[in-house]
Amino acid sequence: MVLIATALLSWFLVGLFVRVSKARGWGQPIRSDGPQSHLSKAGTPTAGGIAFVVALSVVFAWIFVRYDVSDRDLTVMLTALGMGFIGLVDDLLKIRSRMVGGGKKELLAREKFPLQFLVGGAFAYFAWRLGAQVPGSPGAWFDIGLWTLVMVGSVNAFNFTDGLDGLLAGVTIIVLLPLLGVTPLASLMIGALLGFMWFNHHPARVFMGDMGSHAIGGLVAGAYVMNDWTWYLPIAALIPVVAVLSVVLQVVYFRRTGGKRLFKMSPIHHHFELSGWPESKVTVRFWLVTAVACGLVWTLAR
Template identity: 40%
Template sequence: MNSILFLTAAVIAFAITAILGKWMIPFLHKLKFGQTIREVGPSWHKNKQGTPTMGGLMFIIAIVAAVFACIPVFHSTGVSETFLMQVKLFAGLGMAVAFGAIGFMDDYISIVKKRNLGLTEKQKLVLQFAVAAAYLVSVGMAGGGTTTLIPFVGRIDLGYFYYILAAVVIVGLVNAVNFTDGIDGLNSTVSFFAFLGLALCAGVLSMTGLSAMGIASAAACIGFLIWNFHPAKVFMGDTGSLFLGGMVGALAFGIDLPILLLPVGLVYWCEILSVVLQVAYFKATHGKRLFKMSPIHHHFEMCGWSEVKICVVFGLVSLVGGALALLAVCFGI
């Protein structure tokens, strides 16, 4: 019966995202919500100037609709989940939407108010930590503890340090996913495999609700790729990338295996690490660069890789990471 639930989640999320593109892209064009291409990217990205952004609204609407549409299907299967698991599902969805709202504010200020940098870094971090804290408190009040599972090791208790570490990981992940959004189709492709891997892990652990939400998220990424694959007709903007980061975090923490973010989010971590290393190396060497350009996908662009090739290679890395996570759950839990 779970197969009906998963199919429902996938079809609704994919269909709504794909169909919304036919209406939302012209609407964003009409509102002149076009992307401003900054100097940090390759010079040929200037050709993308004016491409509509905030397209992440398409899959945010689709995923939220899919989750709520699946509630009656879920109950019809006769499967019941604990109160804690229900809180993890809806608090996780709320966290992702809240991160998307922060991204929307950033996009709105940048594009509509003509303030190129949008929210300041301090403003974004304060808001992001507030959202992460709200999620962790919600789960904690529902009975979630300070322990976490590590495959092949077992459950470990981190005490109150768990909350500090979890908040840092969630905010770091959200910003890492944001850095991954730099070329046509990249974030959607990488996130599809991340969601698929986490959804399968949740399924193996019999966490049906979280698994369905992960499948809906993966399907929505495919629906968005119809419009976002090179040459992109729309960008997700910070609205979409921060939402995706929140959703990946919600699934990993929801199944109580945030350690899986290491293999599943390998591309994300490489993206943000390349930025950190580039800045540190630039300051330490008084102007020299470790990479031709950061984040790392721009380095490969400068080396002559096409956007499609980068999407394929980075997507395969994410696929391998998801497979490793699934193997760890199957044999190490």
């Protein structure tokens, strides 16, 4: 019931966001050095994650008022919103820069990372206070440090995965399936993303933006940590892990070789596009890889 309610509200709010965005010209510019098939997407409304995060928050607030919500779930939700707020600032700066033709274009990495570590560190501390555990941990200091890195890494990994129509939303839905029945947050986010995918499937009528991807990364990481599945997260989220690693490897290789590229383009989904795979094929195959990985997690966890 919660999943359906969130999906319907998300569908309504995302649709409303698309209409308002088109009326106000909040379109997404497309990189000229990327896949040529993406050039036709220029002008597509961006920052649609704002709408589904609002839907997620409204239904969560209703559950919080009407029913008992565990401190763990509340902590994860607040963390997701904290990360989402960082992404929101980035989205608003990008939209404003395009609308007025100047000003600050986006948050720089040196501005984002301290904020992400601040939110991630706060989450890790409260996760420890609430009794979350890392199997085989040598102590609290290890848990808090690891969870902070996991949270920041997850937010950026899921952010890098957002590059093809429906890719991140589909991957996230699959990653959260093992947590259905364990935490209501899984149902809430799956519902929110189903409503969003009505407009984000290929060819997308709206893009997610940083608020959506940051909130997703925070919620997924938080849910896995609070369920004591920290070590399962990189297996389930294999595609986001590979995406962020491809970016890191590309940068390192470029600098070490004086300008050569390891991949045709990073994140890695663009490499496959430039290798001749249609966008929809890349998306579906990445979904399938995620499904196999999450099947493995389901088997190991049970």
